[in-house]
Amino acid sequence: MERYDPQAIETKWQEVWEREDAFVVPNPDPSSAGEDRKTYVLEMLPYPSGELHMGHVLNYTLGDVVAHLRRRRGFTVLRPIGYDAFGLPAENAAIKEGGHPRDVTNRNIAAIREQMKRMGWSIDWSRELSTAEPDYYHWTQWLFLKFYEAGFAYRKEAFVNWCPNDQTVLANEQVIDGRCERCGHEVEARSLEQWFFRITAYADRLLEEMSLLESWPERVLTMQRNWIGRSEGAEVIFRIEELDVDLPVFTTRPDTLFGATFFVLAPEHPLIPRLAAGTPHEEEVLEYARRAAARPTVERADPEKEKTGVFTGHFVTNPVNDNRLPVWVADYVLMEYGTGAIMAVPAHDERDFAFAQRYELPIVPVVVPVDGDVEEGTAFMGHSENEKLIESAQFSGMTSPEAKKAIVEWLESRGRGRPAVSYRLRDWLLSRQRYWGCPIPILYCDECGMVPVPEEDLPVLLPEVDEYLPKGRSPLAAAEDWVNTTCPKCGGPARRETDTMDTFVDSSWYYLRYCDPENDGAPFDRGIVDYWLPVNQYIGGIEHAILHLLYARFFTKVMNDLGIVGFREPFARLFNQGMLYYRGAKMSKAKGNVIAPDAYAERLGADAVRLYVLFMGPAEDDKEWQDSGIEGMARFLGRLWRLGLEVAAQGANGAPPEGPLVNRTHETIAKVTDDIERRFQFNTPIAAVMELVNEIYHVKDDPERAGEVRFATETAVSLIQPYVPHIGEELWERLGHERLWETPWPEADEALLERETFELVVQVNGRVRDRAEVPVNLSEDELIARAKELPRVRAHVDGKEVKKAIVVPGRLVNLVV
C-alpha cells in the first residue's frame, strides 16, 4: 500500500489553495451588507523578531480550526494576517549585527511567511500587511492627527518611566515590578515633555462597556478592572492658613476624617519648595524630597521597607473639626495618584499606622465595630459595613456608609469637599526616543508653535540615519535635513518632532486595516469595517490582557466618538491560549528551550504538528510539550491514511449506510460540532474522531458492513479536516470527492441519534451494582422493576426495604435501601 507521505501531500494542497485563492474573501457589496452571515476570525499578529515558535502554532491553528468550521457551515470568513513590524528588537538586532532595521524586519517577515505557508493555515494572503510600511503608518499618523485635533493626544511635561538601557521612556503598562518589560532593567523617574493619549477620559467607559462584550475570559476583565482601578470617595480640602494655601486630598474613607492626626505630601509635590521656604526645616525638607525623588522606583515601591519622612514645620486645618495637623513629606505617598497629598488616619490605615508608630504621632480611633469596642490607642483596620463612628461630633453613632455620605454633604455645603472618583489608570505615554517606529506627524515652529503636519503631506516618512544607537534623544534628531523643514502655516523655519510612537499604537487599529488594506484615500472605508467588525473571535496570548487589549478598546471608542467607525468594542469574543512549556520551563529563546515547528513539520508533517498542539490538552491551559505525544499523532494519521486508502480501493458500493456504526458516526458529528462551536474545546473532538476510527477498524473487514464503513470513514475524514486539512483533502479526493474545504459540514441526524436501547446503570445507595441493556421506551416504574430483577442488585437489596428510587431517564436507577 502507498505510504503516507505528508511532505508530498502538504506541498500539493498548499499549491492548490494558493492557485485557487481558496481563502481569499472579497469585501461585501455595502448595499447587500448584513444579508449574509459573516465571521471575522482574528489572531494577534506576530511580532517579527525571529521565527514562529510552537506558541504561535497553537494560536494560529486554533484560529484555523474555527475558520474552517465556520466556512463549511456557510459563513463568509475573514481570516487575515500581518506583522507588527516596528519595534525595539529589530532595531537592537540592527545595532548589534549591522544593517538597517528594515532589512532585519523584512528578513524575519519573509521567514515567518514561509513558516505560515508551511503550516497550511487558511489565511487570506491578499490582505497581508506590515505596520512598518509607509502605506500603513501613513494612516497611523492620520489617526494620530484626528486624536490630536479632538484633544485626545496632547503633550505635557511629566515624571515618566525612563529605561536607561533602552534609552527611551515607557508607558506605565510596560513597567513590570519597576523594571522595563523588554530588557528587565530598573526604570528611573525623569521629568520630560512627552506625548500622551488621553485614555483616562475613557476610564469609565472602558469599565462600563465591558457589558458589550460577548465572551471574554473573566481573568482578563478582572485584570483590566484592576488596572483601571476605579475608587469612589471624596475630595476634601485642607488648608494651611498662614500661607493661604488649599491642599485637596482624595480619600475613600471620609468617614474617618475625625481620626486624621497628620498630613502627608509626596516628595514631588510642587508646593514643597514654597512650604519649606524660610522654615527651620527648609534644608532638611528639600534634601529629603530630592533624595526620595532620585531613588529607583523599585526601591521606593517596596511596602516592606520602613517608611521615612520629614516634618515641614507647617500645619493644615482639618475642615471637619478645625484641628491643626502637622504636614509631613514622605515617599510612601505617590505624586501620580490622587492629588499627591493625603490625610493620614493611622487608626484605620496600615501605612499611616506604620508611619505614626515610627514618628510617634497620635493614633485616634473613630470607627469601631457596631457590636464591640476597640481598646483605646489601638488601630482597627476593618472594612465591613458593620462599623459605626465614635468621637466624631454630630456624626457619632452613624454607620460608616451613612457617615461617608453625611460628612461629604456637610463638607460640600461649606465648600470644603465633594464626592470624587479616582483612578489608578494614567494617560498612555506614547513617545519613544527610538528610531524604528512611526514618526509623530507634528512640527514645531518658532512663530506658530506646535503645528500638525497637513493631511496631504502624510505620510511623514522615516528618514535614513547612520546611527540607530539611542543616546537619550531620538536617533531621528541626527537627520538634520529631515528635522529642519518649513512651517505649513507661516512658511517660516520649523523643526520636526523626532520621537517615534510606541508600537502599541500601530497594533491598536491593524484589525481595521485588514478589512480594507488597499485603501489609499483613508485608513479604511467605514461601511466595510462596520460590516466585518466586531471581530467574532479574537485569539492570542494572555500577556496582552492589559496592554494591547486595553489600548485597542480605547482606540475603537475614540474612533467611534469621532464618527470613524460605527461600533464601540472591537473584539466580541476573546480567547487566550495557554503557554507552552518544554523541559519544565516556559519556552523562551533565553532559556534555549524553544521548540520550532519546522523540524517536526519536516519529519512528521505539518498536519501532525497542528493536531498535536490541539490534542495536548485544553487550549487555554498551560501545557508541556512531549515528543512522544506528537509521534502518537503521526501514528493516528497513518492509521487514518491506511483506512482511507482501503475504503477508496473498495470503490463505491451499493450497500446502504445503515447500522450501528452509522448511528455511532452521527453521535461523533454531534460531539465534534458541539465541542468546537459551543464549548470552544479542541482536544476532545480529536479524541472523538480517534474513537470512531478505532471502531471502524474493528468492523472494516466485514463485507456486510462496507456501506457503514465507507460512510463512517468519509465522515471521520470530513470531521478532522479543520485540524489536518492536507491529509483531509487528499483522502477526500481519493474517496471520490472534491474540495473538502468548501464541502458543507456534516449534520448530525437527530433521528439517528435516537437509540432503541440503552445501558441502564443501577445503583444501590449511590454505588453502581449492575447494568443492563434495556429499551428506551420503558416507563420509570418499569425501569425500577427491571433494576430490582438484576441478580447483583438483588444481592444488595433482598431482605431490605427500598425506601426510595431515583430514576434518571435514559441513564440510571438509584435504589435507596
Add this chain to the structure above:
RNA sequence: GCGGGCGUGGCGGAACGGUAGACGCGGCGGGCUUAGGACCCGUUGAGCCCACAAGGCUCGUGGAGGUUCAAAUCCUCCCGCCCGCACCA
C-alpha cells in the same frame, strides 16, 4: 496583603451534579514478519476474596467537613502550586 485560577493513574488529560480514568503517551502480553523502533489484536488505578479462572468486594480525584438519592464537579475551612496587582490613600 488583595484579586483570579488550578490540584484526577507512571505521564498529558477525559468526565458540561448521574458508570471516574475516554483519547493519547508509556508499560506488559500476543500476532504478522528474515527482522522491525512498522503494522494489527489484547491488556494496563490500588488493595483484597477465590487453588485458578469466571466472578465479586473494598478503597480511590491534595486534606477535613457539609449539601444531595447521587459530588472530581456545589458550599465551608485548611494545605500546596501558578498567574495578575501591589505604599493607589
